[in-house]
Amino acid sequence: MxxxxxxxxxxxxxxxxxxxxxxxxxxxxxxxxxxxxxxxxxxxxxxxxxxxxxxxxxxxxxxxxxxxxxxxxxxxxxxxxxxxxxxxxxxxxxxxxxxxxxxxxxxxxxxxxxxxxxxxxxxxxxxxxxxxxxxxxxxxxxxxxxxxxxxxxxxxxxxxxxxxxxxxxxxxxxxxxxxxxxxxxxxxxxxxxxxxxxxxxxxxxxxxxxxxxxxxxxxxxxxxxxxxxxxxxxxxxxxxHILPPKTLPEHIRSYLDNAEYGAIYFSLGSQVRSADMPPEKLGIFLEVFASLKQRVLWKFEDDQLPNLPDNVKVEKWLPQADILAHPNVKVFIAHGGLFGMQEAVYHAVPVLGMPFYFDQDINIKAGQAAGYSIRVDYRTISKDLLRSALHELLTDPKYQANMDKASRIFRDRPLxxxxxxxxxxxxxxxxxxxxxxxxxxxxxxxxQFYLLDVTAIMLAMVLLPLLTLYVLGRKMKSVRAIRALEKEAKSE
The missing domain is CATH 3.40.50 (Rossmann fold)
Structure with missing residues (x-):
């Protein structure tokens, strides 16, 4: 920015x-x-x-x-x-x-x-x-x-x-x-x-x-x-920070152009590294991706990812905004960082959000409330949960419709x-x-900013009369008690 x-x-x-x-x-x-x-x-x-x-x-x-x-x-x-x-x-x-x-x-x-x-x-x-x-x-x-x-x-x-x-x-x-x-x-x-x-x-x-x-x-x-x-x-x-999309590198452009059933873009940003996932987590994603008709383009930071399915392509760095602008990209798997969410909304790509820290969760929750994202928890993610979430985003038209609406609102400005x-x-x-x-x-x-001085005066205006009445009441009660004792003493 x-x-x-x-x-x-x-x-x-x-x-x-x-x-x-x-x-x-x-x-x-x-x-x-x-x-x-x-x-x-x-x-x-x-x-x-x-x-x-x-x-x-x-x-x-x-x-x-x-x-x-x-x-x-x-x-x-x-x-x-x-x-x-x-x-x-x-x-x-x-x-x-x-x-x-x-x-x-x-x-x-x-x-x-x-x-x-x-x-x-x-x-x-x-x-x-x-x-x-x-x-x-x-x-x-x-x-x-x-x-x-x-x-x-x-x-x-x-x-x-x-x-x-x-x-x-x-x-x-x-x-x-x-x-x-x-x-x-x-x-x-x-x-x-x-x-x-x-x-x-x-x-x-x-x-x-x-x-x-x-x-x-x-x-x-x-x-x-x-x-x-x-x-x-x-x-x-x-x-x-979002600029008109640039021409993609040839190997990326042809990969997305030839995605007959569409493509999924997967990136966890610059700080969260997919390559740091343990083998059991990577296995969940690879097995689910292998079962899809869609192609998957994955920002993955290591040179190699074993057992890579034929429909999955990994790269250490990818031009994210330009990829999201491609018409064949149907879902963005993201961690929910603000810049990525803005790019997804601008280019109208529904989001499968997997937040980790700071504002990522609140960004994904906002997308959920607006109906253009689904949230999954990295700690409890399973093959069934991941497959179900992707299937819903890819097949239920309401997510794309809601994202299209959000995109129109985000783009519609006086300047x-x-x-x-x-x-x-x-x-x-x-x-x-x-x-x-x-x-x-x-x-x-x-x-003064929180009007505590004014609040104190108003409380005093309410409480002082009540306190005065209370003190007078106690005093009168005390006087009556003394008189009663005096009267009792005289009668004896």
Whole structure:
């Protein structure tokens, strides 16, 4: 998503300095493009050491709170890692900063320390939420999140929640807010002080930096994200990474063109590796695939897969969006990552979802609720379950009809996703941060934001008269008791 924005900015004549671990140098973007190439932060080494996992497949058993803690841990480590890079340090310690840049674009996901680059260069900041939506955006952008129908990204429920799901939503969201306040933010603040304390007399906190975010570009759009309140500076641009389909490599194109009964595309993304599945799991997929009339194109990361059926083709890397655009692809077996789900909806391919971690389950559940996907559990998957799910997706026309409907909604916009992003980027530059877009709620302390001070006054207005009546009643009762005792004493 970020790469797509960078390419488009350069194409439209902007000068861009891109700090990234994933080089675009081979694309020869021209003299307007400068790259600061970071070494790759080893995320999976961190995960393996913290969680004692061997592969991403093992993350399926992690609790919601563990997922939250893991994301925050990686955020602290990777932010420190990036800011420590020599060329980033040169940017931080540059003498003449005024007028060098007009805008900071920065990832929103656990990357708050990078907002300091906007602060020291005195330029507005736009964040990019590649993961779509998070509960804490409520505080960051100044609106009250209605937890009755907006599920936390860590939960696997839709906007139609049961009583217990709403209870869990409140508990998890509250826990996330508390952990951010008492643990995560202080750690990010420490990273900021480490890298900027030497050049600034006063180092702002993360919360102060977040108050100056001009716009956030959200990787979301209907119907993949349910309707919810958003402020005017929260802009939905989901799917902007999807380009017109390119011509497929000849061996892939002919394989799909000649699929008389259609084809199934199978990929678990870039982090979850099919090659890490144990032999018994691989055997389930291979036996079921062998029984199908359809061809199967499988992104498989090893050089060989033993006992490969004649109707199955494996490749280490495949151009996913271009494959999903092929008319013969009838089902996408996926882990439910947001980008893959967007591509499936855009190209109207029903999904057999097998989620593992983070937002994958909630993405698949949304597809289930909309009637264009079926969910299976990797831990309990069997030949019968897999065969039944594929048969249903391939033969019941309602799944394709529902996906066609979802695709029309996703594509139907007043302005294309990339053009929308470019409009708001230019808008923020033109209006020097566009402070008029930022809700006043971002500047309120938490007790005012949630109207706890007003609630306290209203409770006092109700309870004080009742308390007064109670005290008067007790006093009168006491007086009557004393008089009764006095009367009794006189009569004796």
């Amino acid at each position: 970020t790469d797509a924005i960078i390419r488009e900015l350069v194409k439209r004549g902007h000068e861009v300095t891109f700090i990234t671990p994933l080089s675009l140098a081979k694309e020869n973007l021209g003299p307007n493009y400068r790259e600061i190439l970071l070494p790759k932060y080893d995320t999976w080494a961190d995960i393996s050491s913290m969680m004692k996992t061997k592969s991403a497949l093992d993350m399926i058993d992690m609790s919601k709170l563990t997922h939250m803690r893991l994301g925050q841990h990686i955020g602290i480590k990777s932010t420190d890692f990036g800011l420590a890079h020599s060329e980033v340090q040169e940017l931080i310690h540059a003498k003449d900063k005024r007028g060098k840049f007009d805008l900071l674009l920065v990832e929103q996901f656990h990357n708050e320390g990078a907002l300091m680059l906007g602060y020291i260069y005195e330029i507005p900041a736009i964040t990019i939420a590649t993961f779509a939506y998070a509960n804490h955006f409520s505080q960051v952008f100044g609106f009250v999140n209605p937890l009755a129908y907006v599920p936390n990204i860590l939960l696997s429920c839709t906007d139609r929640m049961s009583l217990w799901e709403r209870l869990e939503n409140v508990v998890i969201s509250t826990a996330e807010d508390v952990v951010r306040e008492v643990s995560y933010y202080p750690q990010q603040d420490a990273v900021i002080r480490k890298h900027f304390g030497g050049i600034l007399p006063h180092v702002p906190t993360v919360k102060q930096l977040e108050q100056n975010i001009s716009v956030i570009l959200l990787n979301s759009y209907l119907p993949l994200t349910s309707p919810r309140p958003m402020t005017q500076n929260m802009i939905s641009v989901g799917g902007l 294309g996703a990339m053009d929308t992003a470019m409009y708001w980027i230019n808008y923020v530059v033109e209006h020097r941060g566009a402070a008029h877009l930022v809700a006043a709620g971002v500047h309120l302390p938490w007790y």
